[in-house]
Amino acid sequence: MHEMAVYAGSASQALARRVSERLNMPLGDVRITRFPDTETHVQIGETVRGKDVFVIQSAAPPVNERLMELFILLDAFRRASVARLTAVVPYLAYTRQEKKSTGREPISARLVADLLGRAGAHRVVSIDLHTPAIQGFFDIAMDHLSAIPLLADELRRPELRDAVVVAPDVGRAKLAERFARFLDLSLAIVHKRRRASGEVEVRGIVGDVRGRLPIVIDDIIATGGTIGAAVDALVNAGARPEVIVAATHGLFAGDAETRLSHPAIREVVVTDTVEPASVVAITRVVSVSELLAEALRRIHEERSISELYPTLYPLRDSIPPA
Ligand code: R5P
Numbered sequence: 001m002h003e004m005a006v007y008a009g010s011a012s013q014a015l016a017r018r019v020s021e022r023l024n025m026p027l028g029d030v031r032i033t034r035f036p037d038t039e040t041h042v043q044i045g046e047t048v049r050g051k052d053v054f055v056i057q058s059a060a061p062p063v064n065e066r067l068m069e070l071f072i073l074l075d076a077f078r079r080a081s082v083a084r085l086t087a088v089v090p091y092l093a094y095t096r097q098e099k100k101s102t103g104r105e106p107i108s109a110r111l112v113a114d115l116l117g118r119a120g121a122h123r124v125v126s127i128d129l130h131t132p133a134i135q136g137f138f139d140i141a142m143d144h145l146s147a148i149p150l151l152a153d154e155l156r157r158p159e160l161r162d163a164v165v166v167a168p169d170v171g172r173a174k175l176a177e178r179f180a181r182f183l184d185l186s187l188a189i190v191h192k193r194r195r196a197s198g199e200v201e202v203r204g205i206v207g208d209v210r211g212r213l214p215i216v217i218d219d220i221i222a223t224g225g226t227i228g229a230a231v232d233a234l235v236n237a238g239a240r241p242e243v244i245v246a247a248t249h250g251l252f253a254g255d256a257e258t259r260l261s262h263p264a265i266r267e268v269v270v271t272d273t274v275e276p277a278s279v280v281a282i283t284r285v286v287s288v289s290e291l292l293a294e295a296l297r298r299i300h301e302e303r304s305i306s307e308l309y310p311t312l313y314p315l316r317d318s319i320p321p322a
Helices: 010-023 063-079 108-119 132-137 148-154 170-183 225-236 256-260 289-300 308-312
Strands: 004-008 030-034 040-044 052-056 084-089 123-127 141-145 164-167 186-194 200-206 214-221 243-250 265-271 284-286
Touching: 004 010, 004 289, 010 052, 010 063, 010 289, 030 063, 040 063, 052 063, 052 289, 063 084, 063 108, 084 108, 084 289, 108 132, 123 289, 132 141, 141 289, 148 170, 148 243, 148 265, 148 284, 164 170, 170 186, 170 214, 186 225, 200 225, 214 225, 225 243, 225 256, 289 308
Parallel strands: 004 052, 052 084, 084 123, 123 141, 164 186, 164 214, 214 243, 243 265, 265 284
Antiparallel strands: 030 040, 186 200
16 A cells, blocks of 8 residues: 655645644645745655655635645645645635526636646545535545534534524525434525625525524635624524524635624634634634544545544434433
């Protein structure tokens, strides 16, 4: 079997360290520098010939810079004759541009998938893609992991036994349904529309939220516009003004800080797929390092990834009584 090696891009240093600690191996040596004109240069510090190499780099903001750095890293490893090269992209950017909504638009998610392969990746690992169908955009092997069981475990608290899980838009209904199943809670769905200006408008809520504590679950929090609008609508519909917000990827762009400081939001839980920004509204960060370490180990050993979940995160009954 080829020797395993793990490297980190500049967006995922802390997460990659946690993963390598769990794998009981040192993080590989790679130097990433910028030329005065902002071009990126990388230099691998040791031979990687014939190795099974994993490069961990989230495409977190600044997205284009992180992606370009990842492409350059992959190119360097490919040219250094690795045996197999896996791009581990815990948060993959551009996945919200996965179709044309109007004429004359790009399908950037497909472009990024192609570029990862062209840069040299034999395989891509990512977590909670905006739409699972994006797996099919890759011509190379793709392992799609989910942090939903981890977030559910984090909120498996007796005081939340009567909570209601809320999808902040129709597109997140499946994600929220899966999350609700892990906690054996009921589900409500917010009917959201994004205006051309980018502003979020709520048209209605499907499901019973009156007098209940809502747990709003999303894949991404960017500007917090979706969450803010959902929270307003939930409170107006009679839900308890003690909303818990959970999401896999906390990008926290623009006015996110202000929107998440909403008086009706009591907790914001995200994972470390994106290095947590210094956003005071975040109350808890759940690490995906165990999930990633186990996935990488299994990929290296050619073992099943789908069997990882029942082992690490078994489907439990419901929230236990206090
Ligand atoms: C939308 O479909 C996504 O699932 C997120 O709800 C959205 O992208 C979050 O963006 P923002 O926080 O800017 O509303």
